[in-house]
Amino acid sequence: MSTAFPQLDDNDLIQRDALEVGTTATVAEKGRRRVPWRFFAGRAGFYLFTLWAAITINFFLPRFMKGDAVSSYLARNRNVSPEAAESLRILLGIDSDKSIWQQYIEYWGMLLRGDLGISTLHGLRPVAEVLSAALPWTLGLVGIATIISFAIGTVGGAIVGWRRGSKLDALIPITTFFNTIPYFWLGLIAIAIFSSTLKWFPSSHAYDKGQSPEWSLDFIGQVIMHGTLPALTIIIASLGGWMLGMRNMMLTVLDEDYITVSQAKGMPNKRVLWSYAARNAVLPQIQSFALSIGFIVGGTIVMEMVFSYPGVGKLLLDATNAKDYALMQGVFLVITLSVLVANILADVVYAYLDPRTRQTEA
DSSP, X not given: OOOOOOOOOHHXXXXXXXXXXXXXXXXXXXXXXXXXXXXXXXXXXXXXXXHXXXXXXXXXXXXXXXXXXXXXXXXHOTTOOHHHHHHHHHHHTOOTTSOHHHHHHHHHHHHHTTXXXXXXXXXXXXXXXXXXXXXXXXXXXIIHHHHHHHHHHHHHHHHHHHTTTSGXXXXXXXXXXXXXXXXXXXXXXXXXXXXXXXXXXXXXXXXXXXOOOOSSHHHXXXXXXXXXXXXXXXXXXXXXXXXXXXXXXXXXXXXXXXXXXXXXXXXXXXXXXXXXXXXXXXXXXXXXHHHHHHHHHHSOHHHHHHTTOOSHHHHHHHHHHHTOHHHHHHHHHHHHHHHHHHHHHHHHHHHHHOHHHHHHHO
């Protein structure tokens, strides 16, 4: 008696091969073929909720402070009539006749229209206009300095970690020492040496006094000269953290099996260093860099005070002292958006460098 077996074609064999379906290579191959929509949708929902929470806190936080923007404005301008003061309260959205909930709804409506309000500290100018004048200085100086520090520290940390036990290890305690010095103290030392004694660089402001911003070689040269000293201070102060973090991650990655296998196969050390070890070790650095974007926009108060540099940090300090609600909220909003955008870009780069991230979360 013969038993008839069903005929299976090649496609059925492939589909029913449990070993093949269950391999990591197959999952990775499928992950490359499809778009991880669940990954992007989850991230989008998280960041939208974070944006809503940040804007809500941004609205309520200044109103918990003692006093208000109009009272501070009246203290600086004694000749304002009570009627004008009440009109100013209505214009600023802090009318006492409206509940806090009504003010909150109106605040969202203004944001959706692109209206950030007016600044009492700057002669009732629109907040967007005040921010647009200060933001380029902060991004141009602190942004470029942070990127340079991140690049030098990451590359240097990768090389020091790869050549562990060599004389390059001496760079770690040296850079870490400068990282422990308070920033304002390091800035004052730099001014005393390079500005007051050697007179190589100016000690304050973004350009020469009496000069108006313009697109000319002379003005650009002034901006570079005035920005070199604070930029170098930022790089020196933050370099140790990037280099130490990358070096420690490299030491962890170099003990992995795939590094040993790559070297056993005879791959060039340069390829193993940059294509395998450094690519995986840099992943935590990317997240840290995204968090440091908040420092680029809003954490420059000390630097701008030491070097009398115009920017968002000093703008925030002045707005806080004057209780300028609209300007404070505008600065906080810019900081929030910059951090969120930086984290979104970091997630994209992280998922590109490490496909396991999007496969797991998708």
